[in-house]
Amino acid sequence: MKLNIGTVRSDYAGFNSIARVAEQSHGAFSDSVEVDFSSCDFFEANMAAPLYVVVARLRDELNDVSLINLKPDLDTILRKNHFLTKFQKTALIDTNQTTVPFKVFKLQAGEQFFEYLESYMYGKGIPAMSAVLTKRFQQSLFEIFQNAAIHSRSISGIFTCGQFFPQKHRLDFTIADAGVGIRDNIRQYTGNTKMSSCAAIKWALTEGNTTKTGNQPGGLGLKLLKDFIRMNEGKLQIISRSGYYEFSATGDNCKKLDHDFPGTCVNIEINTQDTNSYYLKSELSSNDIF
């Protein structure tokens, strides 16, 4: 089976393209699946994370997955970010140091994820961001990672990847899982078996909403992430099953994908030149909190 992937950027068309490959290969078992890049003019390296959702699902069904006809530039960048090591190719040294390598984490590997961020994210060509921005960014990534760990039920783990675009002063970081999707969790939790993917994403973004059981409050992670992105003038994309949600300075909207993406992917793009302080105007004391 040969599947054409086309050009993939971190946008609606790019995610749709990956979801199409997933849909076309759905049901394949113990087959040979070739993802053909001959008509791919550009592939944003952070999109390796959602692509691996499709690969992991196929490999889980004992398919032999290969990537074919990669153009030399693309081959180089996907070796630099270690993605092609998952396809038995050697990694290349990232001399420009603009990649945060592709990595697969087990669901419980929050602390290893921290070490990974510490090792690759800072001071390596990725620009020196203010200490507060760095911390808020890290917290945001943890909120996403732990959301995936708790809710996804992904048997193949969590896939992460990042790419710095120096000319645009933008850093994209993508966290994906091959899990059940936001929609299925919320359908189960609310009992509304007809809730669409977009409605489910909006539900998850509403402050206080959580499907976590055990009589504990929650549902702040994605809301906080959105607040941070608003202030940073960055961009947030959440793709889960048939839903494509995007939030940026120009507003937010959710569109239905033409194809079913078999998991969830969160991409955050931050403005690395941001100098906001992110502090409250007045310091809070313990008395103000409770």
Place this chain on the structure above:
Amino acid sequence: MNDQVSIRVADLIGGPLGISAEDGQKVFEKVLPLLKKSRPVNISFDHVDMVISLFLNVAIGQLYGSFSEDEVKALVRVEGLSGDDMELLKHVVDNAKKYYSNPKGYDAAWQEEASEDEQ
């Protein structure tokens, strides 16, 4: 016997990262019996470099499921969090108060959200 008890979070969770629900639960389970005995508790975040809402929800937000706002206010203190983490904790506490005042209320409005030809 009303001496304040200090809980050092970094010691309890074995490191500087307050990022998991399990570690949040460890803190909660130390605070809970002390508050039941009306012992004042000081939760120290010294040497904790990173906290996220998930951890704070479980460690501290969850207290509002067992105690009134007045009881928590009278007995719990926190120290060692940076200004922005105090802001995060305030968010968590406000959310917890709302949650325990009407835990199922959030869901009702979403029953009518229909699918756009998804299965």
